[in-house]
Amino acid sequence: MSEFTPRFLADYQPSPYRIHQTRLVIDLDDHKTKVTSQLSMEKVATDSQPLELDGEHLTLVSLLVDGKEIAESNYSVSDSSLVIEGLSGEFTLDIVTEIDPANNTALEGLYKSGQAYCTQCEAEGFRRITYYLDRPDVMSIFTTKVIGDKASYPYLLANGNPVERGQLENGKHFVTWHDPFPKPCYLFALVAGDFDLLADTYTTSSGKDVALEIFVDKGNRSKAEHAMASLKHSMRWDEETFGLVYDLDIYMIVAVDFFNMGAMENKGLNVFNSKYVLADTASATDVDFFNIEAVIAHEYFHNWTGNRITCRDWFQLSLKEGLTVFRDQQFSADMHSAAVTRIKNVKVLRAQQFAEDAGPMSHPIRPEKVMEMNNFYTLTVYEKGAEVIRMLHTLLGKQGFRAGMDRYFEKFDGMAVTCDDFVNAMAEANNRDLSIFKRWYGQSGTPEVTIEKRYFDERLHLTFSQVTPASPSQPEKQALHIPIKVEFIKPASNEVIEELLELKSESETWSFDVPQSTVVAPFAEFSAPVKVHFEQSDDELLSIVEHAKDSFSVWEAGQSILRKEVVRLMQNDNDEISESVMRTFQAVIDADIDPAFKALMLTLPSFDEVTGSEQNVNAQALVEVLERLKIFVANVFEQPLLSLFDESRKSINSDAQSAPGQRALSSVVLNYLAVKPEHHELVSKLFGNADNMTDQLAALTIAVRQQTSGAGTLLQKFEQQWINDTLVMDKWFSVNTNIPSSDLFAHMEALKTRPDFEMTNPNRVRALVGAFAMQNPKQFHCKSGQGYNFLANMVVEMDKLNPQVASRLITPLIQREAFSGEYQKLMTQALETIIQSPQLSKDITEKLNAALAEQ
Ligand code: B3K
Numbered sequence: 023m024s025e026f027t028p029r030f031l032a033d034y035q036p037s038p039y040r041i042h043q044t045r046l047v048i049d050l051d052d053h054k055t056k057v058t059s060q061l062s063m064e065k066v067a068t069d070s071q072p073l074e075l076d077g078e079h080l081t082l083v084s085l086l087v088d089g090k091e092i093a094e095s096n097y098s099v100s101d102s103s104l105v106i107e108g109l110s111g112e113f114t115l116d117i118v119t120e121i122d123p124a125n126n127t128a129l130e131g132l133y134k135s136g137q138a139y140c141t142q143c144e145a146e147g148f149r150r151i152t153y154y155l156d157r158p159d160v161m162s163i164f165t166t167k168v169i170g171d172k173a174s175y176p177y178l179l180a181n182g183n184p185v186e187r188g189q190l191e192n193g194k195h196f197v198t199w200h201d202p203f204p205k206p207c208y209l210f211a212l213v214a215g216d217f218d219l220l221a222d223t224y225t226t227s228s229g230k231d232v233a234l235e236i237f238v239d240k241g242n243r244s245k246a247e248h249a250m251a252s253l254k255h256s257m258r259w260d261e262e263t264f265g266l267v268y269d270l271d272i273y274m275i276v277a278v279d280f281f282n283m284g285a286m287e288n289k290g291l292n293v294f295n296s297k298y299v300l301a302d303t304a305s306a307t308d309v310d311f312f313n314i315e316a317v318i319a320h321e322y323f324h325n326w327t328g329n330r331i332t333c334r335d336w337f338q339l340s341l342k343e344g345l346t347v348f349r350d351q352q353f354s355a356d357m358h359s360a361a362v363t364r365i366k367n368v369k370v371l372r373a374q375q376f377a378e379d380a381g382p383m384s385h386p387i388r389p390e391k392v393m394e395m396n397n398f399y400t401l402t403v404y405e406k407g408a409e410v411i412r413m414l415h416t417l418l419g420k421q422g423f424r425a426g427m428d429r430y431f432e433k434f435d436g437m438a439v440t441c442d443d444f445v446n447a448m449a450e451a452n453n454r455d456l457s458i459f460k461r462w463y464g465q466s467g468t469p470e471v472t473i474e475k476r477y478f479d480e481r482l483h484l485t486f487s488q489v490t491p492a493s494p495s496q497p498e499k500q501a502l503h504i505p506i507k508v509e510f511i512k513p514a515s516n517e518v519i520e521e522l523l524e525l526k527s528e529s530e531t532w533s534f535d536v537p538q539s540t541v542v543a544p545f546a547e548f549s550a551p552v553k554v555h556f557e558q559s560d561d562e563l564l565s566i567v568e569h570a571k572d573s574f575s576v577w578e579a580g581q582s583i584l585r586k587e588v589v590r591l592m593q594n595d596n597d598e599i600s601e602s603v604m605r606t607f608q609a610v611i612d613a614d615i616d617p618a619f620k621a622l623m624l625t626l627p628s629f630d631e632v633t634g635s636e637q638n639v640n641a642q643a644l645v646e647v648l649e650r651l652k653i654f655v656a657n658v659f660e661q662p663l664l665s666l667f668d669e670s671r672k673s674i675n676s677d678a679q680s681a682p683g684q685r686a687l688s689s690v691v692l693n694y695l696a697v698k699p700e701h702h703e704l705v706s707k708l709f710g711n712a713d714n715m716t717d718q719l720a721a722l723t724i725a726v727r728q729q730t731s732g733a734g735t736l737l738q739k740f741e742q743q744w745i746n747d748t749l750v751m752d753k754w755f756s757v758n759t760n761i762p763s764s765d766l767f768a769h770m771e772a773l774k775t776r777p778d779f780e781m782t783n784p785n786r787v788r789a790l791v792g793a794f795a796m797q798n799p800k801q802f803h804c805k806s807g808q809g810y811n812f813l814a815n816m817v818v819e820m821d822k823l824n825p826q827v828a829s830r831l832i833t834p835l836i837q838r839e840a841f842s843g844e845y846q847k848l849m850t851q852a853l854e855t856i857i858q859s860p861q862l863s864k865d866i867t868e869k870l871n872a873a874l875a876e877q
C-alpha cells in the first residue's frame with residue numbers, strides 16, 4: 023500500500039537549476055502529439071547534483087545537450103523522471119517527447135475535451151507534457167508554437183500574445199505565442215479547437231485597450247454574455263479596490279465540458295469548466311449566475327495574486343488561494359448583498375471545512391506533509407485560508423490591509439514566495455507584530471472559544487478562553503491571535519455598541535461599563551473561523567435577532583435557537599417543539615427585510631451544518647428531526663407562509679436585481695408548504711409556469727423530495743425539454759438522486775446505464791454520485807450501509823479513470839467523526855472494501871491511509 027512517499031515542507035531546497043527560456047513546439051495529434059522543448063538553462067548550485075527533470079506518461083524520442091547527443095551513461099529515464107549528469111554553467115536542452123492526449127482520462131496535462139484539445143497543469147500536470155522542473159519556484163519565459171489541423175482546429179491558443187501564424191503542409195497551420203512574464207509551468211496552457219467566439223474590449227484605468235475573448239462550443243455564444251460582463255466588472259473592481267491593472271494585451275477564457283474542477287487561471291488563457299461560463303435565464307439558476315461571476319472574478323484576480331506573485335512551493339498554496347478567495351468574496355459582497363454573501367460563505371465553511379478539520383485529512387492552511395498535491399486543494403486551504411486573510415483585514419482595517427497589499431506587490435512582484443512573506447508585508451506596512459497571528463498558518467483543527475459572562479462592580483466582565491483540540495500530528499496546540507468583534511445591546515434603549523477584542527492568549531477577561539442585562543452578540547461578521555460556546559437564553563438570542571446591527575449576528579442568533587432545538591429534539595424524541603422556535607419564525611416572517619436575507623433566516627440548519635458542529639450524531643435521527651421541524655413550521659405558519667409565497671411571487675420583477683432574492687424566498691417557503699399534499703399543486707404550477715431555470719429546478723427538486731404525485735411526470739418533462747443541454751442534464755441527474763426512498767438505489771443503477779452517463783465526464787459523475795452523497799443524507803446514511811457501498815464502488819471505478827475526481831468523491835466516507843458508532847463502523851467497512859482493490863492511485867491511497875490509521 024505504501025509504495026508512495028510523502029514530501030515535507032521542512033525539506034524545501036531551492037532548485038539547483040534555472041530555466042531562463044522555454045521554447046515549445048507542440049504538434050497536435052490524438053495519440054501521438056509531438057512535443058519539442060528547447061530549454062535555456064543554468065546550473066546555479068555549486069555541488070555536483072545532477073539535473074532531475076520531472077516527467078510522467080511520456081515517451082522520450084530524443085535528447086540533445088547544447089545541440090549534441092550525449093552518452094547513454096550520462097542520462098537515465100524512469101517513469102517519473104529524466105536525470106542528466108555532468109551539466110554545468112549555462113546550457114541548452116532539446117527534448118522531444120510523445121504523448122497520447124486522447125487516452126488521457128485523468129484530465130491532467132494535455133487531453134481532449136470532446137473535439138478540442140486543452141491542458142490542465144496545476145499542480146503537477148506539466149510533467150505529463152514534457153520533461154521539466156515542475157515546481158512553482160522555477161519561473162521561465164515561454165514561447166509556444168502550436169501546430170494543428172486547420173479545419174478541425176481553427177483556433178490554436180496559448181499564453182501571452184500571438185506573435186506569428188502561418189500555413190503548413192497537409193492542411194495544418196500554426197500559431198506562435200509569446201508570454202513576456204516569467205511563470206512557473208503550472209500556469210502553462212494550450213487550447214486547440216473550433217469554437218464560437220464572444221469578443222469585447224476593456225479599457226484599463228491606465229488607458230490601455232485589452233482584447234477580451236471567450237471561446238465556447240458552437241451555438242453557445244449568447245450564453246457567454248454574463249461571463250463577459252462579470253469579467254469586466256472584475257477588472258474594474260480590482261483597479262478600484264487594489265489598484266491592480268491587467269498586464270497583457272489579451273485575456274482569453276475557454277469553456278470546456280471535461281474538467282476536473284471549476285476553472286484554471288493560466289496566464290492570459292483561463293480554461294474553465296463550461297458550468298462556470300455558460301448561462302442564460304432559461305437554462306441556468308440564479309445561483310449559477312452568482313457562481314459564474316465569482317469564479318470568473320476568482321481566476322481573474324489570480325493574475326496578480328497567484329501569477330505575478332506565485333508560490334515558492336506547493337505547501338504555500340494558501341498564499342494564492344486563501345487570498346484570492348478572500349478577494350472574490352469581497353467582490354461578490356460589493357456586487358450583491360454583503361450580508362447574504364457573508365452568511366453563505368460561513369455556511370459552507372461550517373458545514374464542510376469544519377468537518378474536514380475534524381477528519382483524518384485535517385491539515386493546517388499551510389500543510390506540512392503532502393503525498394499527492396491534488397489532495398490539498400481543500401476547503402481548508404481555500405475557505406479557511408480566506409478566513410485567515412479576512413482576520414488580517416479585520417485587525418488592520420481596510421486601509422491597513424490595502425497598505426499591506428501594496429507593500430506585498432512592491433516587494434515580491436515577479437517572485438515565488440511564502441505565506442510568511444505575505445504576513446510580513448502586512449506587518450511591516452502597518453508596523454504591527456503579527457508573530458502570534460502566524461500560528462494560524464501552521465496549526466490544524468477548528469479552535470473552540472468559550473465565553474463566560476459575569477456582572478459585578480457595575481461592570482460586565484467577559485472571559486474568552488480558547489482551545490484547539492489536539493490532533494495526531496499536533497498533540498500540543500498553541501493559543502492563536504483571534505479577532506473578536508462584539509456587539510453589546512443595551513436594555514430598554516436597545517442601543518448597540520461595537521468593540522473589537524484581540525484574544526492572543528489561552529484566556530483573557532475584558533470589562534465593560536454597561537448595564538447588567540446588556541445582551542452580548544460575540545463574533546459579529548463571524549470575525550474568526552472558530553466554534554463558539556456561550557450559554558445564552560432564548561430571550562437573549564431573540565433580542566439579538568431583533569436588535570443587532572450586524573446581519574450575520576442576527577442570522578446566527580436565529581440559527582442558534584434552531585440548532586439548540588435540533589439537538590434537544592434528537593435527545594428527547596417525543597418532545598414538543600419549543601415556544602422560542604415559534605417566536606423566531608414569527609419575528610422573521612413579520613420582519614421587513616431583504617427577501618434574500620429572509621430566505622436565509624427561514625432556512626433550517628442543514629444536515630451538514632449540524633454534523634459540522636456536533637458529535638455522536640445518529641444520522642437517521644437527525645434527518646427525522648429536521649423533517650419534523652419542517653412539518654411543524656408548515657403546520658403552525660401555514661397561512662402566513664401562503665401569503666408570503668403569494669407576495670414574493672407577485673413582487674418578482676425578472677429584470678430587477680431583487681429577483682433572485684424573491685425567487686429564493688418563494689422556494690424556501692414552498693419547501694415548507696409542500697409537506698402538505700394540498701399544496702402540491704403550487705409545486706406543479708411553479709414548474710409549469712416557470713420561464714427560468716431557478717423556478718423550474720426549485721419546483722422539480724421539491725416535487726422529488728416530497729414525492730408529490732406529479733414528481734415522475736415533472737422529471738420526464740424536464741428531461742424531454744433539456745435532453746440536448748449537457749449542463750442542464752447534469753442538474754436532472756442530481757435531482758434524481760434526491761429521491762428519499764430506498765427505490766433510489768435501483769434507480770441510480772439504471773441511471774448509470776444510460777448512454778449519456780459517461781464515467782469520463784467529471785461533471786456527470788459528480789452530478790450523480792457527488793450529489794447523492796451530499797444531498798440525500800437519508801439514503802446515504804441508510805442503516806443497511808447500501809449508500810456507503812454505492813459510493814465506495816463508484817470511487818473504485820472512478821479511480822481507474824480519473825484519480826483526482828475519485829479522491830474528491832470519497833470525502834463523505836472518510837469524514838466519520840461526527841457520527842455515532844454504528845455509522846462509523848459501516849463507513850469503515852466501506853473504506854475497507856476500497857482498499858482491497860488493486861492499483862489504487864496515490865490520491866486515494868493517501869486518504870485511505872489517513873482514514874484507516876485513525877481506527
Ligand atoms: N488554481 C486552480 C486549481 C487547480 C487545482 C489542481 N488540482 C483553480 C483556482 O483555484 O483558481
Ligand code: ZN
Nearest residue numbers: 320324343346
Ligand atoms: Zn484559485
